Amino acid sequence: MRILQLSDTHLRGDNKLSFRVVDTRRCLDATVAHLKSMAQKPDVIILSGDLADSGDLNAYHILTELFSPLNIPIYALPGNHDRRDRMQNVLKDWCPSDPDVAPHICYTVEMDDLRLVVLDSTHPGSHSGHFFPAVETWLTGELRKRPQVQTLLFMHHPPFTTGLGVMDEPFENQQLFAALVADNPQLRLCFGHMHRPIITQWQGRLCVTAPSAAMQIDLDLSPEGGDTFVMEAPGYLLHHWENQTLNTHVCQIPTNVTFDGPYPFADSVNPVGPSD
Numbered sequence: 001m002r003i004l005q006l007s008d009t010h011l012r013g014d015n016k017l018s019f020r021v022v023d024t025r026r027c028l029d030a031t032v033a034h035l036k037s038m039a040q041k042p043d044v045i046i047l048s049g050d051l052a053d054s055g056d057l058n059a060y061h062i063l064t065e066l067f068s069p070l071n072i073p074i075y076a077l078p079g080n081h082d083r084r085d086r087m088q089n090v091l092k093d094w095c096p097s098d099p100d101v102a103p104h105i106c107y108t109v110e111m112d113d114l115r116l117v118v119l120d121s122t123h124p125g126s127h128s129g130h131f132f133p134a135v136e137t138w139l140t141g142e143l144r145k146r147p148q149v150q151t152l153l154f155m156h157h158p159p160f161t162t163g164l165g166v167m168d169e170p171f172e173n174q175q176l177f178a179a180l181v182a183d184n185p186q187l188r189l190c191f192g193h194m195h196r197p198i199i200t201q202w203q204g205r206l207c208v209t210a211p212s213a214a215m216q217i218d219l220d221l222s223p224e225g226g227d228t229f230v231m232e233a234p235g236y237l238l239h240h241w242e243n244q245t246l247n248t249h250v251c252q253i254p255t256n257v258t259f260d261g262p263y264p265f266a267d268s269v270n271p272v273g274p275s276d
């Protein structure tokens with residue numbers, strides 16, 4: 001089983017450059033071309049948030065247009081640059097949200113011997129991560145259903161500090177989430193938002209953040225870091241589950257890499273509010 005996690009495509013729907021620098025449509029075209037060329041296609045693709053750059057409706061339509069012909073099941077969750085109402089309208093099939101936990105986009109994808117649990121860590125108008133009590137109740141119930149089965153948990157915001165300066169913001173109800181993660185050894189946690197691959201252990205569980213399929217956050221570990229990006233190679237994670245072993249590969253998308261930057265995150269609606 002191959003689960004490809006693609007994150008932070010930051011697609012604009014207005015043909016402008018993201019942050020005045022990045023042609024995210026071109027990045028997406030390179031990603032789709034790469035997916036088509038893969039000899040071993042993923043069984044599932046997870047889009048782990050910040051699909052659009054400013055929640056632009058047209059960005060979601062473009063994503064559907066480009067990804068649907070791949071004929072690979074796709075699941076999505078929102079990031080702070082997304083509009084979850086628009087995702088649920090345009091990307092309905094990619095967001096099979098459990099109505100019990102609405103308006104949060106949370107659901108479980110059941111496989112024979114693997115589970116994918118998708119969580120919504122966003123709150124309209126907020127840049128940082130949240131773990132609402134309603135989501136906690138829902139997650140507790142989901143994890144009780146098959147506690148012996150290896151489970152990949154996907155959400156946009158990591159709850160741990162990363163050392164990337166201003167990107168380390170408070171995560172609401174972190175302790176609530178920490179207790180649940182500590183109680184569930186079947187979990188591996190997979191995040192987006194950081195625009196860099198980071199591997200750590202938190203509450204005894206292996207955690208990994210995905211690189212961006214567009215631009216990477218500059219590796220500046222000073223307190224002022226985390227506020228600029230560089231044009232390093234775009235990438236993704238491939239979670240490979242076989243013989244009861246779960247390997248996570250950090251992969252790159254073939255493109256002309258310039259390593260230009262650092263650039264500021266300019267000219268983007270961030271965070272996206274409920275009706276921007």
Ligand SMILES: [Fe+2]
Pocket residue numbers: 008010049050079081193194195
């Ligand atoms: Fe992002």
Ligand SMILES: [Fe+2]
Pocket residue numbers: 049050079080081156192193194
């Ligand atoms: Fe984000």
